Amino acid sequence: MGTRIPFGYRIVEGKAQSDPENEEKLKLFFRLYLEGLTMAGAARTAGLPVSASTLPHLFQRKEYLGTDYYPPIVSPAYQEQLIREWKKRKQASPRTGKKRPKKAVRIHICFHLEGMDDFGTQIGDCHDPAGYAEELYQRIHPQYLQE
Numbered sequence: 004m005g006t007r008i009p010f011g012y013r014i015v016e017g018k019a020q021s022d023p024e025n026e027e028k029l030k031l032f033f034r035l036y037l038e039g040l041t042m043a044g045a046a047r048t049a050g051l052p053v054s055a056s057t058l059p060h061l062f063q064r065k066e067y068l069g070t071d072y073y074p075p076i077v078s079p080a081y082q083e084q085l086i087r088e089w090k091k092r093k094q095a096s097p098r099t100g101k102k103r104p105k106k107a108v109r110i111h112i113c114f115h116l117e118g119m120d121d122f123g124t125q126i127g128d129c130h131d132p133a134g135y136a137e138e139l140y141q142r143i144h145p146q147y148l149q150e
Contacts (some may be wrong), residue, residue, distance in 0.1 A: 009066045010053060011076055019073045026076055029061070033077065033085055042089075062089050 008014060011029040013022040028049045035045035042058045053061070061067075062085045069075030078087075 009064050009073070010051070010061065012073060013068070021074055021076060029067075029076065031080070032061070037085065037088055059089060062086050 009021070009024060011026045012019050014020075028051055030047050032049035032051050035048055036042060036058065040048065043055055043086060046053065046055075046058055051058075066073040067076045068079055125148075
């Protein structure tokens, strides 16, 4: 079972080499991200053909630092800077598991009744549904009448 070749490299005659075109795309992605673009925006601008779920993993690839098999693409200090920025943004992101306050939901209810209600009041089309609902509620529950 083989492993995937990290983006930015290619294998030539059994040895890993950096792929100049993809290496430049990768470096541009890193630079744009550090300059403030979102991960997806930086990837789109740099022309990275990878999925959004793959992008965070690019910051952490040890191969980019250089190994016995892979030549280096970034320095350890640069990779650490990328990881720090990614963690900082991830912490500030609303998707970190913190619950957002629920938004109020406005419900529009309109009663369409004709004729007389039980209190002898003429009922017709409702122009102020909230006001009519409040009035109707206060008639049904007199203890909530405002004085």
